[in-house]
Amino acid sequence: MFKAADIYWFSGTGNTLLTVRSMAAALSGAGVDVHLHRMEQTDPAGVVPGPDRLLGLACPVAAFSTFPLVWRFVEALPPGQGRPVFLLATMGGMAGLLAGPMHGLLTNKGYHPVGVRQIVMPDNYLRIRPAETCAKRQAKGRLQAEEFARALLAGRACWNRFCPVPYPVVRWLWRRQERFFFHPTARRFQVDPALCTGCGRCAKLCPVDNIRQASDENDGQPMFKDHCQICLRCVAFCPTRAIIGGGPGRGRYRAVADLFGP
Numbered sequence: 001m002f003k004a005a006d007i008y009w010f011s012g013t014g015n016t017l018l019t020v021r022s023m024a025a026a027l028s029g030a031g032v033d034v035h036l037h038r039m040e041q042t043d044p045a046g047v048v049p050g051p052d053r054l055l056g057l058a059c060p061v062a063a064f065s066t067f068p069l070v071w072r073f074v075e076a077l078p079p080g081q082g083r084p085v086f087l088l089a090t091m092g093g094m095a096g097l098l099a100g101p102m103h104g105l106l107t108n109k110g111y112h113p114v115g116v117r118q119i120v121m122p123d124n125y126l127r128i129r130p131a132e133t134c135a136k137r138q139a140k141g142r143l144q145a146e147e148f149a150r151a152l153l154a155g156r157a158c159w160n161r162f163c164p165v166p167y168p169v170v171r172w173l174w175r176r177q178e179r180f181f182f183h184p185t186a187r188r189f190q191v192d193p194a195l196c197t198g199c200g201r202c203a204k205l206c207p208v209d210n211i212r213q214a215s216d217e218n219d220g221q222p223m224f225k226d227h228c229q230i231c232l233r234c235v236a237f238c239p240t241r242a243i244i245g246g247g248p249g250r251g252r253y254r255a256v257a258d259l260f261g262p
């Protein structure tokens with residue numbers, strides 16, 4: 001049904017990446033030429049429109065929606081000219097205002113929504129569960145992602161969630177959330193000076209350039225600026241586990257050893 005697919009993904013702690021990899025493997029196995037792109041490294045204006053290639057968007061649920069950086073990416077996509085698009089979202093348990101508003105936004109832009117799947121993966125925020133429970137949940141989620149890929153190819157997938165409120169209202173909501181929930185959280189991150197080696201990994205991983213690399217000016221520690229999105233990458237992938245905070249769960253979760261490694 002589709003010869004080629006581009007999947008634009010964002011993942012904080014690796015759950016979404018795991019499901020994207022499973023989908024990509026299933027699509028490739030069926031002969032689709034799949035390309036994965038990191039959302040935060042892509043200029044959305046350069047995404048090719050048109051009906052020939054399948055477009056995939058993959059992101060975590062955050063605050064019953066998704067991260068503002070994901071909304072901004074989708075808002076900045078060029079007119080779709082009928083390009084088929086799917087949404088893959090991972091979540092701890094409840095998605096809220098994501099699939100419906102995303103459907104509306106993409107349809108208004110001229111895309112053709114062909115399928116949505118919201119997959120429950122381990123919660124990385126409210127409650128970090130034991131490793132064994134997380135592993136089971138990941139395995140189930142990956143199977144669901146493969147099944148979603150097969151459903152898309154067979155034309156069995158659908159995107160039947162419509163937005164109960166107009167998108168401008170949703171936009172207003174996520175912008176308020178950004179200002180009053182996402183951004184202030186960086187103030188709650190703490191860096192343990194005994195553990196931080198000033199390696200700069202957190203600054204490199206931050207998708208919104210919110211972390212200033214450790215330097216003598218900052219007492220040899222990374223400094224958090226004021227536009228955090230709480231994706232928790234810095235907490236999850238600090239090699240010495242020096243960054244504390246972010247979520248009420250007070251734990252540290254990651255689904256992969258390295259987000260951009262093999």
Ligand SMILES: Cc1cc2nc3c(=O)[nH]c(=O)nc-3n(C[C@H](O)[C@H](O)[C@H](O)COP(=O)(O)O)c2cc1C
Nearest residue numbers: 011012013014015016060063064091092093094124
């Ligand atoms: C700031 C924040 C807010 C979240 N809000 C929700 C939520 O509203 N509903 C939900 O089901 N999961 C929520 N989660 C959990 C994540 O959606 C879930 O663990 C997801 O799979 C993480 O994906 P990732 O590892 O690719 O970042 C939230 C996570 C974070 C960090």
